[in-house]
Amino acid sequence: MPLFDEKSNKLIIHGMKKWKGRHNRFVKISKLVPNYTPKQIASHWKNYLDPNLCLDTLEYEEKKFIAEWIRKYRTSSGVIHWKYVVNDLKIRFGKRHSENKVKNYWNARIKREKKFKNKGQKEIKYENHEQEQGKEMYTEGNERKFIFHFVSSEDFLPRRPSKITIASLLNFDNCEST
Numbered sequence: 001m002p003l004f005d006e007k008s009n010k011l012i013i014h015g016m017k018k019w020k021g022r023h024n025r026f027v028k029i030s031k032l033v034p035n036y037t038p039k040q041i042a043s044h045w046k047n048y049l050d051p052n053l054c055l056d057t058l059e060y061e062e063k064k065f066i067a068e069w070i071r072k073y074r075t076s077s078g079v080i081h082w083k084y085v086v087n088d089l090k091i092r093f094g095k096r097h098s099e100n101k102v103k104n105y106w107n108a109r110i111k112r113e114k115k116f117k118n119k120g121q122k123e124i125k126y127e128n129h130e131q132e133q134g135k136e137m138y139t140e141g142n143e144r145k146f147i148f149h150f151v152s153s154e155d156f157l158p159r160r161p162s163k164i165t166i167a168s169l170l171n172f173d174n175c176e177s178t
Contacts (some may be wrong), residue, residue, distance in 0.1 A: 004044055008035070012033060012041055012045060015032055026041045026045075046100075047099075047100040054095035062095075063105065082099040085099075086099050
């Protein structure tokens with residue numbers, strides 16, 4: 001879709017105020033702005049120009065709500081009814097986001113998860129496991145696997161004030177305790 005300029009936006013807003021309740025309002029507006037089809041104008045209004053829309057980015061709680069909503073109400077065939085997601089967001093948070101913004105967020109999230117999952121299968125796998133760090137190294141076929149557990153930064157720092165060196169960071173087990 002070609003980008004809308006400021007003049008076109010003003011004409012679309014004016015047309016929507018003038019022909020608000022008419023079923024053919026986008027056809028009428030397309031005569032004012034001949035560079036765009038009625039479908040393009042309707043989409044631009046619905047996703048960007050509607051004054052009822054919240055143009056801010058989705059907040060953490062809203063993203064969490066979207067994920068929970070989709071897990072709960074997605075149909076058995078995998079269909080997501082976006083208009084209901086947007087409506088429930090409006091009811092819960094008092095902000096109306098466009099369907100397009102919510103869909104873009106969800107599809108980007110799914111794409112990131114797939115990319116992360118595929119990357120994890122091809123390269124080193126990290127697992128939260130209660131073993132000593134780096135000790136569990138084993139191979140399956142041509143693939144090496146490492147099991148790491150999370151360690152706080154306190155484990156890497158010396159017990160008494162002294163110079164921090166690379167050697168002391170690498171050999172944190174050998175630090176003297178006081």
